[in-house]
Amino acid sequence: MREPLIRSTEDRIIAGVCAGLARHLNVSVGIVRVGMVVLALAGGAGALLYIWLWLLVPTAADEAMAAQRAFNPRNIAENFARGFGASGAGRDGTGRDVTARDGSVSRPVGQPLTQPGAAAVQAEVAAPRLLQRGGKEILIGAALVLAGGAVVAQLAGINLPWGTWLPVLAIAAGAVIAWMQLDDSRRSGLMDRAGATGAQGAVRLLAGLVLVVAGIVTMVSGSITWEAMWPTLFASLAVLAGVLLVLAPWVLKYWRDLETERSGRIRETERAEIAAHLHDSVLQTLALIQNRAGSEQDVTRLARAQERELREWLYRDKRQEEGNLVDRVKAVAAEIEDAYGHPVEVVAVGDAAMTDRHEVLVHATREAVQNAAKHAGGGISVYVECTPARSEVFVRDRGPGFELASVPPDRMGVRESLIGRMERHGGEARIRNTGSGTEVHLSLEHPQEGTAS
Amino acid sequence: MTEPIRVVVVDDHAIFRSGLKADLDERIEVVAEAATVEQAIAAIHEQRPDVVLLDVHLPGGRGGGGAEVVAGCAALLGETKFLALSVSDSAEDVVTVIRAGARGYVTKTVSGAEISDAVQRVAGGDAAxxxxxxxxxxxxxxxxxxxxxxxxxxxxxxxxxxxxxxxxxxxxxxxxxxxxxxxxxxxxxxxxxxxxxxxxxxxxxxxxxxxxxxxx
CATH class of the missing domain: 1.10.10.10 (Winged helix-like DNA-binding domain superfamily/Winged helix DNA-binding domain)
Structure with missing residues (x-):
């Protein structure tokens, strides 16, 4: 299959058109560049072609963005529809919904030229962008060489028509600067309207405009006298203002449409994401529950696991960092709940960053919860409390309870993995029979430096 | 034998309401059910129950859910007690409804006996x-x-x-x-x-x- 026509962002001198074209046509970049230059010398055709391609061909980043925004969620939604269709219910409604969405996703101008070659796109995006910097330097170098060549030619006696060339060069430079800006803003601006590039972009646009205007004025001033210049300039400005006035509503409308469409697309994406999540988790579990309706224990276990997963997704405490003590204890509780089918309720106050000693605490907690699940059954309560001074874990069950003294010495579980382990790491483990179940209390003093609480 | 505790069950899921009614013990009598904020406020004003078992998430009203029901019955807070029931464990939901005036909170997954105990406790003026x-x-x-x-x-x-x-x-x-x-x-x-x-x-x-x- 032929590579998609995409402007290259890494191997570029001006805008990566040649490199993209070369990859698309499967010929060497050098040949394309030479060809382009030759065409450019043939009455500027190459330059025109270049500019045209520049405007119409998207960059890899553009494509990746479009792929990310339009394709991924849609794939998920399609999966969702397919999953629905497989079960035979609501196929039509969902299916049509998805197609309708297809139609409504319109892409930024200039993108439909290519096909989504997702893998190639990803690879290109990942490639280092160092060369881009080099490209700029090459460009400046080329300009300097050209200028030098011109000066040498002048010295050698060849008369260059400076009066014509300088303004043309200025106009070209101005246009390039302004278009580079357009290019950038299309790339980043559509993705997020972060104002970081705002000031710089305005300066660039202004510089480009000044160059172009100055070039045109200089060019025109060759044929008109300065006295006639001002009225002409004024007249042109008046015409420009009139055109702007007429076009402004359209521009505004276009902008507003773009905005609504963008927010609509964001909503669609969110909806698709939620649909996908519900499909992957809840619907699957419900199907499983229907299959296992005979086994009460399986059903309870599935329901608990699904509840936990959904709760985590919906109500996750944003402040709670992943990988911290509470997170780890919750993971341990979930694991044992799944393995033994007894509900494990975790209540946490505060949190602490993990250290090696906290790792020990998590292991001991695991052992305690597992013992409770194995020997006591029923509901198990886990309470984690972290203060700057210490971390504590209480594991409580409602089983028959046991006396540590009555445990045979050869049974190493409790003594070794709970008490011994905690004590070796400067912690403490106490097991007591509350009369209606057993409670294991694990505590770990923190060294003086504070922890998050 | 003391009078049974008169309870209004407010929850938008009919399955859950009927399950809860079956689970509550004989000390408790369900006098009315409601599924939305408006229905709940109307039913509570009509029945003047001892306890309202109130789901935190409810359709209707201004979208305030259980807290809005409590606020709508502020005049009755002296005689009617609210016990929040929630499937959501998020602090937002629970603390909002408690601060609105509910006297307790239990998760929907606890057993009927536990909910009955909590209803008793709330009816007696305590907190659950x-x-x-x-x-x-x-x-x-x-x-x-x-x-x-x-x-x-x-x-x-x-x-x-x-x-x-x-x-x-x-x-x-x-x-x-x-x-x-x-x-x-x-x-x-x-x-x-x-x-x-x-x-x-x-x-x-x-x-x-x-x-x-x-x-x-």
Whole structure:
């Protein structure tokens, strides 16, 4: 299959058109560049072609963005529809919904030229962008060489028509600067309207405009006298203002449409994401529950696991960092709940960053919860409390309870993995029979430096 | 034999309402059911029940859910007690409805017997705390804050902290009483006092904690 026509962002001198074209046509970049230059010398055709391609061909980043925004969620939604269709219910409604969405996703101008070659796109995006910097330097170098060549030619006696060339060069430079800006803003601006590039972009646009205007004025001033210049300039400005006035509503409308469409697309994406999540988790579990309706224990276990997963997704405490003590204890509780089918309720106050000693605490907690699940059954309560001074874990069950003294010495579980382990790491483990179940209390003093609480 | 406790069940899921009705024991009589904020407020005003079992998430009204029902029945708060029932364990939902005036909170997954106990307790003017609610309280008031005077709204007393910790550890009221060598009545007094503080406190940390979670 032929590579998609995409402007290259890494191997570029001006805008990566040649490199993209070369990859698309499967010929060497050098040949394309030479060809382009030759065409450019043939009455500027190459330059025109270049500019045209520049405007119409998207960059890899553009494509990746479009792929990310339009394709991924849609794939998920399609999966969702397919999953629905497989079960035979609501196929039509969902299916049509998805197609309708297809139609409504319109892409930024200039993108439909290519096909989504997702893998190639990803690879290109990942490639280092160092060369881009080099490209700029090459460009400046080329300009300097050209200028030098011109000066040498002048010295050698060849008369260059400076009066014509300088303004043309200025106009070209101005246009390039302004278009580079357009290019950038299309790339980043559509993705997020972060104002970081705002000031710089305005300066660039202004510089480009000044160059172009100055070039045109200089060019025109060759044929008109300065006295006639001002009225002409004024007249042109008046015409420009009139055109702007007429076009402004359209521009505004276009902008507003773009905005609504963008927010609509964001909503669609969110909806698709939620649909996908519900499909992957809840619907699957419900199907499983229907299959296992005979086994009460399986059903309870599935329901608990699904509840936990959904709760985590919906109500996750944003402040709670992943990988911290509470997170780890919750993971341990979930694991044992799944393995033994007894509900494990975790209540946490505060949190602490993990250290090696906290790792020990998590292991001991695991052992305690597992013992409770194995020997006591029923509901198990886990309470984690972290203060700057210490971390504590209480594991409580409602089983028959046991006396540590009555445990045979050869049974190493409790003594070794709970008490011994905690004590070796400067912690403490106490097991007591509350009369209606057993409670294991694990505590770990923190060294003086504070922890998050 | 004492009069049964008259209860209105407010939940938008009919399956859950009927399941709950079947689970509640004979001390409790369900006099009305409601599925939306408006229905709930109307039913409560009509029936004047002892206890309202109130789902935190409800359709209708201005989207305020259970808290809006409590607010809509503010005039009855003296005679009608609210017990929040929720499937959501998020602090936002629970603390909002508690601060609106509910006297307790239990998760929907607990057994019928436990809910019946909580209804009894709330009907008797006490507060019903689940381990998770106790966890929220400890999180909000801090585990080290100790009030010098019991009446101080912004801090918990040492005893209240102990009680909250035990509840968070999964102890029932009678087990807390046994553990601390106090009567169940005293435990209930402490819990009610914590509830009052949770409802009324404007403690700086509580406010910040709530703002963090977009509660207030």
């Amino acid at each position: 705390f689940s381990p998770r609610l106790a966890g929220f309280v400890l999180d909000a008031f801090g585990t080290a804050a100790v009030a010098n005077v019991d009446d101080e709204l912004d801090k918990l007393s040492a005893r209240e902290l102990e009680v909250m910790r035990l509840i968070a550890r999964g102890y029932q009221y009678k087990e807390v009483a046994k553990e601390l060598f106090i009567s169940i009545k005293t435990v209930e007094t402490h819990v009610s006092s914590v509830l009052r503080k949770l409802q009324l406190s404007s403690r700086h940390e509580l406010t910040r904690w709530a703002v963090d979670r977009r509660i207030l």
